[in-house]
Amino acid sequence: MPKHEYFDRKLCISVDAEGYGRRDDRAQQDMQGALLRILAAAAGRAHLDRATWTRQGIGDEELSLIPLGPSEPLVVDDLPRQLDAELSRVNCGRPPDNRIRLRVAMNVGVAYPADNGFAGQGVVVVSRLLNSTPVRRALKVAPSANLALIVSAGLFDDVVCQGHTTLGPGDFRRVDIAEKEYQGHAWLRVPGVDVSALDLSAAADRTAEATEPAGTASAAAEPADRADGATAPTPPAAAVTNKFHGEVDARYATFGFSGGARG
Template structure:
């Protein structure tokens, strides 16, 4: 992740950004159930590259961590004048990484750096001055976690873009959490929004004359009861109540 327009700040503002950014990221991580002290982090002023091991919680990184990060930024910026706001470009990618003597090595690291400099991220923040955060997922992350149905996010929350930075060219998926819908297309790539699965038609409620549909009649013989003890992780679940009247 990288802070937008950092170079336009004076010395005092740059120092403030470098002080506040890691603390904000730490709070967002704790809110999502992570401890960034366990991550390998390469710091560079207003930019951080964090590497964490694969442990099965990757969907939560894409979903919960980004949500908490957006909330932390919103709170941080709430009382600030526009030029003092902290706005971030954030990228999530996955792949093999080697710890080297001067940082991290590997094609996944290079790809992450190229994605972070994607024009689509800059354009998204420029087009939406009210937004504090723009997120870009690599195609692999998007298909593994979002399209795979492992998060509470919808595929329609993202816009497909083509990132071409230096020698790197690949599709990626853009999201601006402050917006209800995916951001508008840009000229830097094929940005046709991708919608989720079509919603199945639902039968209309039963009319007074007994038309087919959902019945509101009480049917004790059709009641199913599930007893659960202890906490239940129901993130992404959908619960329905009622009778089909069959």
């Protein structure tokens, strides 16, 4: 068999929904259906034919191989815009913990169907981009955003930098990627958010992960500072008063007293 038998280059798109694992079984089933409807609606509005895509779905993820050609600018430019609009429509009225939010990665490279999925470095790279720290962190620290998009350097150079989209380099932010065996850089975009202003540091990530409601941080643990710079006194412990009615046999009891508010 010729060595070039399986060689093919494709535009690879990988999509993953945030928070899938924390949902119960029925909610996961509902999310899978919603994800497919969202992708189909957005692709249709971007004038992309999903029937020409080779798709592989795994729960809350979809990996697609798309033929190269005139559709590339539409995929990079129009598809994320339509995804953002469709997610806004679907999420309208949903509580924050039930919103559907996506990470989307794009790359061009060698990719083709294999015995148990897809093979080729194009697929490997798009998967590493999708699971990289910068795109995960961007979605986490921008809670108002519906999606975070990360585009490989080669695709960015060919499609965005050469003026084939309505987007410009300033709409993206360069990020370094170190994910498993992949080392390189890519370009990050968060529709509706100034991506250059996002704090993508590890400290910001930890802050976003904090589950403690605002206003409840250790106010009771440490006395607050007064406006004059002095430390406010710690309020006395609440006094406890025992009242006895009738005789009490306390021959084997032990009583302890502290100064408290009464000295």
